[in-house]
Amino acid sequence: MDVVKPEFERREIVRTRLSSLLIAASMVAVxxxxxxxxxxxxxxxxxxxxxxGGLIFEADGEFFLGCTGTxxxxxxxxxxxxxxxxxxxxxxTFDPSIDPSSTMLPGTARPHPDFACCGASDTFDIAVVxxxxxxxxxxxxSLPRLNQLGQLSSRALKDATFVTxxxxxxxxxxxxxxxxxxDSEGLRSYVSQTVNSMTKAWLNLSMNPSTGNGGTCYxxxxxxxxxxxxxxxxxxxxxxxxxxxxxxYRVDTAVARDFLDEFVTLP
Numbered sequence: 001m002d003v004v005k006p007e008f009e010r011r012e013i014v015r016t017r018l019s020s021l022l023i024a025a026s027m028v029a030v031x032x033x034x035x036x037x038x039x040x041x042x043x044x045x046x047x048x049x050x051x052x053g054g055l056i057f058e059a060d061g062e063f064f065l066g067c068t069g070t071x072x073x074x075x076x077x078x079x080x081x082x083x084x085x086x087x088x089x090x091x092x093t094f095d096p097s098i099d100p101s102s103t104m105l106p107g108t109a110r111p112h113p114d115f116a117c118c119g120a121s122d123t124f125d126i127a128v129v130x131x132x133x134x135x136x137x138x139x140x141x142s143l144p145r146l147n148q149l150g151q152l153s154s155r156a157l158k159d160a161t162f163v164t165x166x167x168x169x170x171x172x173x174x175x176x177x178x179x180x181x182x183d184s185e186g187l188r189s190y191v192s193q194t195v196n197s198m199t200k201a202w203l204n205l206s207m208n209p210s211t212g213n214g215g216t217c218y219x220x221x222x223x224x225x226x227x228x229x230x231x232x233x234x235x236x237x238x239x240x241x242x243x244x245x246x247x248x249y250r251v252d253t254a255v256a257r258d259f260l261d262e263f264v265t266l267p
Contacts, residue, residue: 038164038165038166038168038189038190038191038214038215038216038217038220039191039207039209039214039215039216039217039242039243040191040207040209040213040214040215041189041190041191041214042189042190042191043187043188043189044096044165044187044188044189044190045096047096048190049165049188049190050094050096050138050139051070051071051072051094051138051139051140051141052068052069052070052071052094052165052166052188052223052224053068053069053070053071053077053092053093053094054066054067054068054069054092054093054094054095054098054167054186054188055067055068055069055077055079055083055084055090055091055092055129055222056090056091056092056093056098056104057090057091058091063091063100063104065098065167065186065219066083066219067079067080067083067084067219067220067221067222067223068165068166068167068168068219068220068221068222068223068224068235069083069092069129069222069223069224069234070141070223070224070231070234071094071135071138071140071141072128072140072141072143072231072260072264073140073263073264073265074131074134074135074136074140075107075130075131075132075133075134075135076128076129076130076131076140076263076264077092077107077128077129077130077131078126078127078128078141078222078224078231078234078251078260079127079128079129079221079222079223079234080125080126080127080221080222080234080235080236080249081111081112081115081116081123081124081125081126081127082115082116082125082221082236083109083127083221083222084109084111084127084129085109085111086109086110086111086113087108087109087110088108088109089106089107089108089109090106090107090108090109090129091104091105091106091107092104092105092107092129092131093105094135094138096187096188097186097187097188098167098186098187098188099186105131105132105133105135106131106132107129107130107131107132108129108130108132109127109128109129110127110128110129110130110263111126111127112124112125112126112127112259115127121199121200121201122200122201122255123201123236123249124255124259125234125236125249126234126249126251126256126259126260127222128260128263130263141224141226141229141230141231142228142229142230142231142267143230143231143251143260143264143266143267144227144230144231144232144251144252144267145252145267146252146254146257147252147253147254148227148230148232148252149198149203149227149232149233149250149252150198150252157195157198158194158195160194160195160227161192161193161194162192162193162194162195162205162225162226162227162232163190163191163192163193163225163226164190164191164193164205164215164216164220164223164224164225164226164235164246165188165189165190165223165224165226166188166189166216166219166220166223166235167186167187167188167189167219167220167223168216168217168218168219168220168221168223169217169218169219169220169242191207191213191214191215192212192213192214193205193206193207193213193214193215193225193246194206194211194212194213196245198250200250200253201249201250201253201255202233202247202248202249202250203225203232203233203248203249203250204245204246204247204248205225205245205246205248206244206245206246207238207242207243207244207245207246208243208244209243215238215242215245215246216235216238216242216246217238217242218242220235221235221236222234222235223235225246225248231251232250232251232252233248233249233250233251233252234248234249234251235248236248236249
């Protein structure tokens with residue numbers, strides 16, 4: 001059953017062969033100014049979002065960069081349920097520039113058991129990857145309190161600045177259609193956003209460059225939307241041309257927390 005409204009498309013997996021990602025780490029290091037990436041964003045040359053990683057898939061001996069996610073405990077990587085299958089063996093990397101030499105950490109996917117069962121009002125589109133070994137040297141992101149977003153006043157919510165990060169398809173011009181989209185070349189990028197609206201399960205964020213916002217695109221599914229250092233929602237879907245709206249799944253709801261409670265200690 002398709003649970004996504006026709007005007008939206010999931011930030012579906014873009015399985016790019018790692019062998020095609022030829023941007024070397026030395027090239028990233030010499031970037032002297034912010035470079036457009038994600039959509040209307042900045043390449044993470046300072047590794048600010050070191051706990052944001054890429055979800056890597058292997059098929060027939062080839063490695064593919066797919067979704068994005070966030071380390072929320074030493075062995076727990078948060079992502080979207082539509083990115084993975086139950087029990088699927090996957091790889092995760094936290095390298096800010098992903099290429100065939102990147103450090104890849106194996107783990108097992110655990111999507112929400114009710115994913116896509118119950119209609120568009122709540123798709124249960126949340127998953128974790130349980131890593132085989134703890135990650136060292138990276139501080140996991142914080143998770144929100146129960147209904148943390150819902151406890152904000154309407155004014156505080158509208159005035160809040162959110163930040164998203166990911167490895168997905170890039171847009172850096174205001175034109176329309178596919179011609180405005182390009183591959184990220186394996187670089188992690190980030191950008192700030194403001195709120196359009198919120199429902200019981202969804203946080204809808206603006207990614208309209210005309211209002212100073214940017215956002216996610218294909219391949220960013222499962223990636224975080226931070227309020228401060230806290231992951232309050234994850235990327236799920238948005239408009240087709242990655243220019244107007246990020247439709248993100250809230251992590252502060254009772255449903256999300258009941259799922260996460262099995263894997264992490266919640267605030």
